[in-house]
Amino acid sequence: MRILHVTDTHLGIRRYFRGSPPGWSRADDHFGAFRAALAFACDPALAGPIDAVIHSGDLFDRSHPPADAVAAAISAFTDLARQLPVFLVPGNHDRLGLMHHADGAFGRIPGLTVADQPLAVHIAGARIGLVPFHAAPEAWATAAAPLRDCDLLVAHQAFDGARVGNFVFRAGHDETIAPRHLPPGVRTILCGHIHPRQSHTLGPATVYYTGSTERTAFSERRETKGCGLLELDRTVRYRWLDLPSRPMLEVRSHDEAEGVTQGALVRLAGEALTRDVQNLVLDRGGWVVPWKPDVPDRQIGLFG
Numbered sequence: 575m576r577i578l579h580v581t582d583t584h585l586g587i588r589r590y591f592r593g594s595p596p597g598w599s600r601a602d603d604h605f606g607a608f609r610a611a612l613a614f615a616c617d618p619a620l621a622g623p624i625d626a627v628i629h630s631g632d633l634f635d636r637s638h639p640p641a642d643a644v645a646a647a648i649s650a651f652t653d654l655a656r657q658l659p660v661f662l663v664p665g666n667h668d669r670l671g672l673m674h675h676a677d678g679a680f681g682r683i684p685g686l687t688v689a690d691q692p693l694a695v696h697i698a699g700a701r702i703g704l705v706p707f708h709a710a711p712e713a714w715a716t717a718a719a720p721l722r723d724c725d726l727l728v729a730h731q732a733f734d735g736a737r738v739g740n741f742v743f744r745a746g747h748d749e750t751i752a753p754r755h756l757p758p759g760v761r762t763i764l765c766g767h768i769h770p771r772q773s774h775t776l777g778p779a780t781v782y783y784t785g786s787t788e789r790t791a792f793s794e795r796r797e798t799k800g801c802g803l804l805e806l807d808r809t810v811r812y813r814w815l816d817l818p819s820r821p822m823l824e825v826r827s828h829d830e831a832e833g834v835t836q837g838a839l840v841r842l843a844g845e846a847l848t849r850d851v852q853n854l855v856l857d858r859g860g861w862v863v864p865w866k867p868d869v870p871d872r873q874i875g876l877f878g
């Protein structure tokens with residue numbers, strides 16, 4: 575069984591930068607990464623057919639995303655699901671589920687399955703458990719319990735051992751899922767939620783996070799983004815597939831501003847927080863997070 579794993583596309587993030595072209599918003603980059611990730615499903619370079627595409631949550635950035643984001647997702651999944659089965663699992667940013675969008679449109683796409691509730695499905699003879707995000711570990715464990723012994727579990731959670739920067743999620747801390755919460759017999763987990771790509775063991779299981787398809791915040795500026803390919807038979811192989819990301823830089827000095835390239839997203843910090851440095855960045859074609867807003871509030875996207 576070969577699965578294309580896509581996650582945390584955060585469609586509909588509208589962020590604006592000083593210097594970016596009129597009509598552009600950061601949402602355009604996220605749409606681009608989303609489409610490029612789905613295109614791997616039919617990419618001959620992956621050497622062999624894909625059995626299914628699984629999106630493991632945070633399809634949209636908000637539970638009430640802009641209508642054009644919903645329409646773009648529906649259109650892309652309608653095209654893709656004509657070619658192979660597609661499965662969607664809601665993340666914490668999709669906290670109302672996915673079926674409420676556009677009057678239930680996701681429920682009417684042939685070949686597409688939405689797991690707003692926990693589900694067991696079959697792909698190429700394997701049993702796959704799909705569990706939507708739950709904030710409380712015990713609630714997640716209850717939802718996942720009927721999926722014992724499935725060949726693959728799909729989740730949108732932070733499991734014990736996941737890392738973001740220097741922070742390591744540990745059981746007992748807020749929403750972290752512990753080995754004891756796992757349904758018995760599960761050995762392989764595809765997961766969303768954690769944006770830096772990684773894998774780690776969890777008791778008898780291994781968790782694979784393919785990470786967000788594009789950088790959703792400046793804290794992700796050094797991360798390579800993309801999606802993943804799971805090959806599961808008697809053995810498990812997981813491969814991360816890279817996608818280009820828009821350059822993102824934090825500029826702390828005049829010298830660093832000299833290194834800005836056309837179309838790079840730039841956040842000024844420290845001694846670089848001056849009008850002169852901002853103008854240098856703009857001259858070099860960089861797009862700047864507004865730091866002293868002189869544009870209307872609705873056009874300002876402050877970046878995390």
Ligand SMILES: [Mn+2]
Nearest residue numbers: 582632665767
């Ligand atoms: Mn996310």
